[in-house]
Amino acid sequence: MVGPGKTIDEPLSAEAAKLPKPSESSVRLLRDELPRLLKTVGDKLTIDERYECGAIPCEQLDFALQGNRAFGHTLLGIFETGLMELLPQEFIAFATALRSRGAEAGFFSTMLRVWIGTIHATITDPEAEELARPLEWLGQNLDRLDAATSGPMPALTAEQRQFLDLLLAHRRREAAEFALRALDASTVESALNGLVVPVLEHAGLCWQANELTVAQEHAATEICRYVVFRVFDSAPRSKSLPYRAMVVCAPGEEHELGAEMMAAYLEHKGWEVLFVGHSTPADDILRTAETVKPDLVMISVTIVANLPAAVLLAREFRRRQPDVRLVAGGRAAVAGRRVVESEVDAIAADIEEGYRAAVRLAED
Numbered sequence: 001m002v003g004p005g006k007t008i009d010e011p012l013s014a015e016a017a018k019l020p021k022p023s024e025s026s027v028r029l030l031r032d033e034l035p036r037l038l039k040t041v042g043d044k045l046t047i048d049e050r051y052e053c054g055a056i057p058c059e060q061l062d063f064a065l066q067g068n069r070a071f072g073h074t075l076l077g078i079f080e081t082g083l084m085e086l087l088p089q090e091f092i093a094f095a096t097a098l099r100s101r102g103a104e105a106g107f108f109s110t111m112l113r114v115w116i117g118t119i120h121a122t123i124t125d126p127e128a129e130e131l132a133r134p135l136e137w138l139g140q141n142l143d144r145l146d147a148a149t150s151g152p153m154p155a156l157t158a159e160q161r162q163f164l165d166l167l168l169a170h171r172r173r174e175a176a177e178f179a180l181r182a183l184d185a186s187t188v189e190s191a192l193n194g195l196v197v198p199v200l201e202h203a204g205l206c207w208q209a210n211e212l213t214v215a216q217e218h219a220a221t222e223i224c225r226y227v228v229f230r231v232f233d234s235a236p237r238s239k240s241l242p243y244r245a246m247v248v249c250a251p252g253e254e255h256e257l258g259a260e261m262m263a264a265y266l267e268h269k270g271w272e273v274l275f276v277g278h279s280t281p282a283d284d285i286l287r288t289a290e291t292v293k294p295d296l297v298m299i300s301v302t303i304v305a306n307l308p309a310a311v312l313l314a315r316e317f318r319r320r321q322p323d324v325r326l327v328a329g330g331r332a333a334v335a336g337r338r339v340v341e342s343e344v345d346a347i348a349a350d351i352e353e354g355y356r357a358a359v360r361l362a363e364d
């Protein structure tokens with residue numbers, strides 16, 4: 001999903017896939033120079049008079065600078081993994097959030113020019129050439145990319161809408177009671193997949209479309225965490241199984257509710273589980289696993305910027321603890337399947353698929 005309610009223009013992804021992947025030395029230079037590049041690009045954007053209430057509303061400058069930093073990390077993630085086909089969808093996600101906050105089309109061509117100029121001023125050729133080429137391609141295709149930044153918001157069911165309204169009104173207990181009533185009529189799986197996951201997905205798109213503030217999105221997520229635990233605690237637990245899992249977020253990854261849901265689901269099914277939350281250093285994760293000795297480690301990765309760290313973590317597990325089975329999940333693991341699948345035993349798109357993979361691997 002890119003702009004609200006839209007899927008990425010396939011020809012754009014196919015064209016981007018043919019872009020030459022920057023060489024290892026270019027990627028290394030980009031990684032080393034990224035803090036300096038981000039600072040310089042940010043400074044230039046700030047002083048460029050076109051940004052002083054020009055191509056972007058003044059009050060959105062901080063948002064744009066934060067987005068620009070996320071864009072820089074995403075670029076590095078794409079170049080490090082060689083997943084060039086993700087370039088358009090990631091750019092569109094970034095551009096949609098800014099377009100909905102008043103950025104004009106010209107903002108993006110200037111921003112890309114600033115990036116390209118700063119790369120050439122900071123890094124020597126041939127590496128600068130290689131790093132700038134994908135940005136030049138984005139610049140040449142801005143009209144097509146722009147056409148994908150808006151679209152109708154996917155509709156919520158009446159029940160999902162009511163749940164979202166409770167979240168936005170900060171009615172925590174009522175939101176949980178509402179989910180528990182849905183649970184009475186169905187299963188834990190459908191209460192979560194039918195309510196919490198799609199409503200948070202919708203909240204993310206509303207944030208992107210500037211229909212929800214960051215604060216509203218954060219508050220809704222926190223209430224959902226409470227709801228998820230109320231739902232699990234109210235459901236009868238299966239008998240204990242002799243399996244132990246560790247569920248971790250990739251280093252740098254701040255999105256943790258998906259991983260937390262996966263962990264709670266395994267526990268609900270009778271597994272012994274250690275959940276390691278967001279953004280934990282790889283070495284800590286590996287050392288914890290040496291002590292806990294899990295049969296299985298599940299790695300959650302949501303944003304493409306964190307894919308290289310997820311891949312490195314999986315490689316280190318294979319090297320240091322080869323008996324541990326690995327499952328990757330989360331949006332970026334699925335989008336980056338092409339590079340992730342050789343590093344893990346399974347990739348899963350949701351918690352039920354993850355659970356099926358976990359059982360299969362544990363019983364192997």
Ligand code: B12
Nearest residue numbers: 093201204221254255256257258298300329330348350354
């Ligand atoms: C809440 C939220 C945040 C919170 C997270 C708080 C927390 N404690 O988790 C905070 C504020 C930290 C955050 C930050 C950012 N976010 Co955010 N966020 C969201 C939001 C609204 C909800 C995430 C969520 O919890 N979803 C509910 C869970 C249950 O769903 P899920 O994570 O997808 O997990 C499901 C599956 O993926 C799977 N799964 C997940 N992990 C695993 C693991 C295994 C092993 C398995 C089997 C399955 C599995 O199972 C789950 C159930 O189906 C999403 C919108 C969305 N569509 O999800 C955006 C979203 C993910 N965020 C986004 C962005 C851009 C960001 C930022 C870059 C924003 C910024 N400019 O700073 C930062 C990046 C931070 C970082 N370095 O990681 C974008 C990503 C777009 C993209 N192309 O990358 C999204 C999609 C919003 C949007 N529409 O633009 N975010």
